[in-house]
Structure formats: C-alpha cells, structure tokens
Amino acid sequence: MKTKGLTMSAEGRRDSILAIVVALCSLGYLYVDAQLPDVASGDPIGPRIYPALIGMGMLGSALAQLFDAYRKRTIGGSPSEKTPGTERRYLLIGFVAVWTLAYYATLEWLGYLSSTTIFIFGLLIYFNPKMHLVNAAIAIGFSVFIYALFTKFLLVELPHGLLGF
Numbered sequence: 001m002k003t004k005g006l007t008m009s010a011e012g013r014r015d016s017i018l019a020i021v022v023a024l025c026s027l028g029y030l031y032v033d034a035q036l037p038d039v040a041s042g043d044p045i046g047p048r049i050y051p052a053l054i055g056m057g058m059l060g061s062a063l064a065q066l067f068d069a070y071r072k073r074t075i076g077g078s079p080s081e082k083t084p085g086t087e088r089r090y091l092l093i094g095f096v097a098v099w100t101l102a103y104y105a106t107l108e109w110l111g112y113l114s115s116t117t118i119f120i121f122g123l124l125i126y127f128n129p130k131m132h133l134v135n136a137a138i139a140i141g142f143s144v145f146i147y148a149l150f151t152k153f154l155l156v157e158l159p160h161g162l163l164g165f
Helices: 008-036 049-071 086-110 113-125 132-154
Strands: none
Touching: 008 049, 086 113, 113 132
C-alpha cells in the first residue's frame, strides 16, 4: 500500500485490515445493541449500557490498532518483509480466541466466578509464567471483585453455574 512515498509493510497491512474488520464488527454490534428493546428496570441507565460499553471498547481498540499500524509505516519497506516472531504472534492470537470461546461456552454451565477465574488464570499462566500463586490471587481477586460489584452494587445477575454462586 503506497501513501505519499511511504510503503506499508505486510504486517502493517494485516494490522490495518484486522483493525478495519474489528471496527466494522463493533459498529454492527453497536447497531444491534441500539435495536434492543428498552426494558423497564429500576436503573435509569438500563441494561443496554453494558453492551454499548463493550462495543465502544471494541471500536476504541480498533482505532488504536489502526493508528498503530499507520505509525509502523516504513520508507521503502518490502511487502514481503516479515517481522521476527510473526508466526508466534498469530498462534498466540489463535490461542486467545479459542480460550475466549471456551470461556463463553462454559460461562453458563460453570458460572461466572468459576469460569472467569479459570479464564484469567489460563491467560496469566502464559503472560506471567512461573508466578502461579500471584496469578491465582489475581484471577480469584478480580473475579470476586467484579462478581461482588455486579451482584451486590449494580444488582445484575451473573450466571451461578454448578456451584450455585
């Protein structure tokens, strides 16, 4: 991709395409969220705010990725140039995607606390290796904090699962 004498690397093009796809998906997600019927609840904001926040977060992430890809442009970069570790990065993205799908698939069955703790702990094992006690404390602490925040303060029901909480 040529722009004003600059060439974008193959990695930059892939990052740009991914950012555009995520932005389009987030816009579609926000559109579907806007079509949800209003549900009468005691909360003046309503339950649609949570999906809207997720959609806006996805859109913000896509825009940040697009900006990063734009920033990585190089002068005279070869379209076939490969950054060291590119294959490892794609494997990591695939692992995180499959791990996230497994989390969503087990959320109702295991319940929020169990599935979220396992999900976060699994990610932390990779990103923070050899710190299993710290990883477990972070995973449990985060899951319990968010569970308490939603169920006790925001009065939002989260899946109880097998253990009943």
